[in-house]
Amino acid sequence: MQVNKDGRDWRIGTADDVGWIAGHTTAGVSVTTAIPPAFDAYATTYQADDATAAAYEHALVEHLTTHTRDQPWWLAYLDTGAHDVVFPHAPRVFLYWNWPYVLVQAGPEQALTWRTGGHMRHGRGALPDLFFPADRSWLVSALWDDTWTCVGGPAPLIHALQRDPVANAREVQPDEDALPPGLVRE
Template structure:
């Protein structure tokens, strides 16, 4: 049998899996996504147990191989998302200029944000992530990078998911730190934030569409109240049926090639 283990952070029980061909020093260990340092034999990573006895499983239970839907960066392994992870978004947005073109109409409240005049993009993005992280229970975040063919998606060549008008996104399970540090610029210019990201519990969703010069968010009213209180975030509440374009900004309005043809925003 696989030895059981208890997550040292949340107390959940689990059974470890040994990756014989892994050199990773850490691994996710419980359903909540908590991880910890491995112990024992180098080259073997316990998942999810820091208390697992080092060594190979029995001959009747061969070691599990690393999942093909993973990528490596910063000395760790990260899970690549699939269509199942965005099924709650795909096909549930609307056409037109409202915020629900980017955010499914399932949230209590909606807003937009963009860097205010005189504030650097990096300062603005750090403020956004700090406000979101402060009001979100600790968990993994899904980071989505729109594959335009000309911008950094962090893990080129990894499998993508399809959203909106047939656009491809690289989706990876990581966290707030990676959201601020992995990317080297996006289609809106300077900055590192993903084009789409949300926590594992789906309590909020941030999405900036290809032709928009701002970012949309759906969340609870309390979450948005926190964003509105920070002048560096520069958030503005919008109704789900109103034009989401903030005053003074415009859409880039390129034709968008999708699986159903070409769409234009006005």
């Protein structure tokens, strides 16, 4: 299926496009609750109080783009009923605990600009709730009830995120509690 936005058609994803995620995460408090245990390194990241949503999201996307060859990205917007899913009439794919997502193939520019109604994490920002490149070399996922975001990918990407104070990332091990210091579970 295709949907039109910004004067062009965009491919809507199916369960096959996220089959590598569905059923491959583990329930609990570790990063592998959001990210399958298939990556070299993992991190959690969140917008610090001294950074704007735009600065934080641009820093995150800039690092992802730098560590990714030119290719489409899959952007997924969780349908909570209260947050912008960009394409409200598009079919859904289901992940995690049968949560409905709108999945569309686009790119980093769209990841930063399409969502205008904010997201779950404090209602600010434009980023999708889950996104990854076509080659699946990394995955970014923020679960419905978390105020932070989990990332899995190559070690150089995770280390670059760690070094950037605006990206505000910390490396975690797959079996480690993903909760960033200073944050609480809701």
